[in-house]
Amino acid sequence: MRMNQSHQLEERITFYGGLTTIGGVHILYSCGDTGIVFDLGMARGFFKNEVSVCSDFGIRSFLLTRMAPPVLGLYDPALLGDVGEAELTQVWDIDRLPHVNNLHGFVSHIHQDHMALLPSLRAGLPVWMHRDAYAVYEAVVAAGEYEGTQADIRLIEDGQVVDFGTFRIEFIEVDHDSPGVTGFIIHGPQHRIAFTADWRRHGRNSYRMDRFIERCQSVGVELLITEGTRMRPDTLFRKPKDRLEVEVAVECRRAMEDTEGLVYVNILARNVERVADLIVRTQEAGRQLVMDESTAVLWREASSRLTVLAGHQALDVDQDVIRLLSTPQWAKGPHPIKEVDLPYESITLNEITANKSAYAVYLTYPHTPLIAELETFGSRTAASIYVHADGNPLTPSDETLLKWLTEFGVQYRYCATGGHAAPQEITELTTRISPKVVVPLHSLHPSMFNSGGISKYCPAPGESFELSELVGKQIRS
Structure with missing residues (x-):
């Protein structure tokens, strides 16, 4: 029937x-x-x-x-x-x-x-x-x-x-x-x-x-x-050569090893597996990864639930590697951030600039103006490096981002691989x-x-x- x-x-x-x-x-x-x-x-x-x-x-x-x-x-x-x-x-x-x-x-x-x-x-x-x-x-x-x-x-x-x-x-x-x-x-x-x-x-x-x-x-x-x-x-006639996904976090670590200055990393936070790799590579480079509250909440909430991250090394090391930077009022999003018990030690801008070689800053696009303070204060003997790895803006030719980096002499490394x-x-x-x-x-x-x-x-x-x-x-x- x-x-x-x-x-x-x-x-x-x-x-x-x-x-x-x-x-x-x-x-x-x-x-x-x-x-x-x-x-x-x-x-x-x-x-x-x-x-x-x-x-x-x-x-x-x-x-x-x-x-x-x-x-x-x-x-x-x-x-x-x-x-x-x-x-x-x-x-x-x-x-x-x-x-x-x-x-x-x-x-x-x-x-x-x-x-x-x-x-x-x-x-x-x-x-x-x-x-x-x-x-x-x-x-x-x-x-x-x-x-x-x-x-x-x-x-x-x-x-x-x-x-x-x-x-x-x-x-x-x-x-x-x-x-x-x-x-x-x-x-x-x-x-x-x-x-x-x-x-x-x-x-x-x-x-x-x-x-x-x-x-x-x-x-x-x-x-x-x-x-x-x-x-x-x-x-159409020439196949692009793609960077492998597993190489992106390695390139981020290489930047951390190439300078005594700050390293900024811009990764789309929803690519949680890449963020997990970044945490591990940051530890290998002997640095700590500074996250704003929103990014830290996203990582903490997603990583605790994702089956795909079961057994990942980042779940064992993240509490020691991640430092929490309070999100400036001007950078807060349209919706409230959930109150989550984050196990990460807080850090201030002054602490970061006092010892730039010890940190990598997870810098999302809306937080770009923080570069002014992070570059002006503290030692400037070593150049900072900005690693752009598929975070917004999704182009290496964004006029606003490049103007900020040029103004403060920050080296730009485009490390995208895409999906x-x-x-x-x-x-x-x-x-x-x-x-x-x-x-x-x-x-x-x-x-x-x-x-x-x-x-x-x-x-x-x-x-x-x-x-x-x-x-x-x-x-x-």
């Missing part, structure tokens, strides 16, 4: 976000009366730096600028106010909005462009994410970077299969520069869809991508959706999986993707398909 019914169920996929931008992927898959939206983040788009809003009614602005998917069942009605179907159909230039009775959400990992909508979701909405990803989210909230969520978070493990009734999802952990990053395969009544999430080959767990490929091959994936962040004219695959690696993944159609997104240049002869399709915002229609397309690659 169920088999006969399954052939009558329409599998539909609608593409909203992340199609010609890096991040902000918003896709709705539905089958019968059940659907899932993936992911739940935002690209920068209309909001950056001083032009920003919080989730308290900010979701209205996100929806009206097409930075959030127009699926009203996702959001807290109290935050929507009078924004409804009439306004959103006008904004998206479509006839009607999708309506799914049994709606779910999915968050592949805790980077802003994949999770920023979490505080705006309605109470009780089922949202699936890896338990390590959720541990990072709880830490980010504790650190005051984001608000919590009213959604019903449902934790998943690598390899877990969840039955949604009309379809099943097989969750598969991949390798990226944040813990718990998860892609999946949707097993529908007639079709198989794979979503890679963000991934790379130069991380510490490249083998996960081979598992992902092999599983896609074995179930016969027909539609592959893959990120393409690094598809650019300059990478995204080279275009040639995406081609290889696609040809090995050999789907009927591949959709590249999470990219400024998706049309440049060399799909290796596999049919590819670049959807327009709001474009919707029955799965049989999309996988049956004969699309030029």
Whole structure:
């Protein structure tokens, strides 16, 4: 009976976000009366730096600028106010909005462009994410970077299969520069869809991508959706050479050994595994790592919960290596920092400048002005070094940062490695999986993707398909 019914169920996929931008992927898959939206983040788009809003009614602005998917069942009605179907159909230039009775959400990992909508979701909405990803989210909230969520978070493990009734999802952990990053395969009544999430080959767990490929091959994936962040004219014919993830903290230690001055380190705190490596390398260099309160809370809260850090050396040494610097009032974020019993000894700016060779300062971008005091006071006989390892700003050419470093004679070392695959690696993944159609997104240049002869399709915002229609397309690659 169920088999006969399954052939009558329409599998539909609608593409909203992340199609010609890096991040902000918003896709709705539905089958019968059940659907899932993936992911739940935002690209920068209309909001950056001083032009920003919080989730308290900010979701209205996100929806009206097409930075959030127009699926009203996702959001807290109290935050929507009078924004409804009439306004959103006008904004998206479509006839009607999708309506799914049994709606779910999915968050592949805790980077802003994949999770920023979490505080705006309605109470009780089922949202699936890896338990390590959720541990990072709880830490980010504790650190005051984001608000919590009213959604019903449902934790998943690598390899877990969840039955949604009309379809099943097989969750598969991949390798990226944040813990718990998860892609999946949707097993529908007639079709198989794979979503890679963000991934790379130069991380510490490249083998996960081979598992992902092999599983896609074995179930016969027909539609592959893959990120393409690094598809650019300059990478089209020449594969970039990537620094291995395990080398980043080693480069930080080398900087600490190369000078008797201060060393500043800028790492995105959500890359908790890299922070753990940094703590160990700082101890090896004979220094202590100075953290502000927000960063220390994020590290402490995440590291105490992450399964991926079980047995890591940093968990044994961090109390002795980390020193706590009180966050200046002007540098505090929009949300209160959770009161956490931190086991780290406090330190002042004067203590740091009195013995610069003894410390490395974990300096996040908003705290850049501290360089003025840290460089002006104390000995200046040895140059300080600033190691920029994928922390914000995500570019080596940020005018403001470079002006601060130049003003005070601080050496700049760009030590990024990033979390995204080279275009040639995406081609290889696609040809090995050999789907009927591949959709590249999470990219400024998706049309440049060399799909290796596999049919590819670049959807327009709001474009919707029955799965049989999309996988049956004969699309030029």
